[in-house]
Amino acid sequence: MSTFSGISTALSSLIAQRQALDVAGQNIANSNTVGYTRQRAETTSVPSTTVPSMFSTGTAAGNGTRVTGITRMGDVFLDARVRTATSSASYQTSRANTLAQVETSFTEPTDLGMASSLQQFWSGWQDVGNAPDSASARAVLLGQAAALTTTIGDGYRAVETQWSQLRATTATAVTQLNTTAASIADLNGQIRAISVSGGNANELIDQRDVLITSLSGLAGATTQAREDGTVDVLVAGNPLVTGSRAETVSILGATTMAGGIGQPPAGAADPVRLQWDRSGTPLVLEGGSVAAQVTDLGTSGPLASTATMWNDVATSLATAVNTLHQGGQGTGTPASTGLDFFSFASGLPAATGLSVAITNPSDVAAADPVKGALDGSWADRIAQLATATGGPDSLYRAFVVDLGVRTDTASQRATVLESTRSTAENLQLSGASVDLDEEATNMLAYQRAYEGAARVLTVMDEMLDTLINRMAV
């Protein structure tokens, strides 16, 4: 037990308290930093150097304190929960958003939508039936028919535009996925280097966790921690990041809706899909917004079903009207019979290829051929298609109602999953975020301890002063 050992004990405390205060300062500085996890300086007491031996100098106090490390107060299980919740919430939110956007292209219930266009078209037939001799009623009908074909074509093209936009968004998201994976791999490398040399990589770990969470939102990533401080990131069970190496993923498939879902003018469907660049094997994601986007772009997604509905409505309308129209008779001399009312352009989807085949108003077949030249009963028969089972009106209405149900359900599920995510994030934050009161309290404690250590030093100094200077020699 040396005379000066007390000084080094006080010094160790001064150093430890200052370091702890530095950590508190770091915490306060980052209290609003996204992804920052609070840290603690872990101090431990240093035992006395006394070893039990014959020449031991008896009981002695310990040798002060020292900082053994700076702990990052994160919880890997809460982090994993946030990632899982983020993955499913992003998936569902993305799907709900796509449906909501599809829904906006349907202006129902208004007087401007497709349902109203159809009703006007059928009324037009009744007006022609009421006045088969009126060229103006026929011209009005042809105008309404043209407006109807435009409405159907516009509906289809709106889906096409949305598909292209979503395809571009997905491509960007895949690029982001690759960049994020590369950044995680880089951080893994740095963290390993620092950990190996015994340094503190807490801030880098924070950054990496933020990136992994964002990757979960994109692609439903899960993680596996390794002993060297690095983390492997897996998507759909396969490693995307292993240590400091990242795989890349690319997006394949058509860039237009026609190709993506196999509609004319493209041939067979070339669906949008992902693949691992290195092995060339397909990647089917299980969560995250990219998974939702790839599903939505697919042949059974909401965009494909909407496009199919427009085609079905166009086909059903044209088939039903044409079949009847061929049996009726126009007013010209000689009276035209056997004409189609609608026609399809070849090489185009039914919805955009639909056009009115009749150009001369007198060719509109309003008359039953056996009931006189100015008969209007045939037009009335065609008008009755409005209420036909499986006709265009009922097809369209059923689809709109179904779309409403699906959008509503999807947005409710998205809300639920989002609140699950938010709960998981709150739990994570409640453990990891900085509490200013707590830091202030810690600061007080460290400050007081520092003051105490300084006081000990002063006392030591005075003691030694007494011993060295005041002793009468």
Place this chain on the structure above:
Amino acid sequence: MIGRVTQQTMQRSTLANLQLNLAKMSSLQEQMSSGKRITKPSDDPGGISTAMSMRSEKSAYTQYSRNIDDGLGWLSSADTALQSAVSQLRGARDLTVQSGSGALNASGREALATEIESVRDGLLAIANTQHQGRNVFAGTSDSAVAFDASYAWTGTAGGSVDRRVSPDTTVRADVDGSAAFGTGSSSVFALLDSIAADIRTGVDPGPRLAEIDVRMDTMLGELSGVGSRTNRMTTTQGVIENRLLDLQISISDIEDVDLTAAIVELQSQEVAYQGALGATARVLQPTLLDYLQ
């Protein structure tokens, strides 16, 4: 779960609550300013189904009402024409009775015959009555007259002008001229011609009175048919107007917002929002640092 509370968790939950309140207010305000409860299908998928069916029903009924307006025009033309045809024919019958007295000389008979011929011309003109350029007594015919100079009916057997008045009912708006007036040699015009010829040649037209009576009965029959169809259309028109009103109210019930309820809800939402704002202002301010010297 009891968790640790920090400034950041508090800040987040406060922000989330404010956002929730604001979103509710915005949706209420949107409903109120647009006056619509349903602006897109997912607002109420059940409601949209009913609303769309009702809208299409409303459009159909509006069209039926238009059809009836048009049909009533036809029927009223037919009614006027048939009434004057019956009165003309009654005049011809009187003349025929008059000619059978046997006290007439040749010039008197000639005068009667000419008069009957002028009745025939009048009847022919009535039979060719037009409504908006179409023959009332040969509705589906595109020729200029319903009966030509040889009294042949230009209409098509089985062809009729029908007006749809309900999803599964049509009502005839024209009158079958061949039934009302007969056609060719069996027509009322040929009958009057042969009576005139009989009178000129001094044959007693008495036995022909029965034929005139048969004709008149037929016309009266058609007239009552026109009357009953007019009645049917008028009644249906009333029904349709009531139905349209009902539909309008139902559509409004489904699609439109209940303003009183919306205002009350908005008011309470506003109070909640202000409360949340006030709480935020108090909660986020103090920390221990404020009290340390």
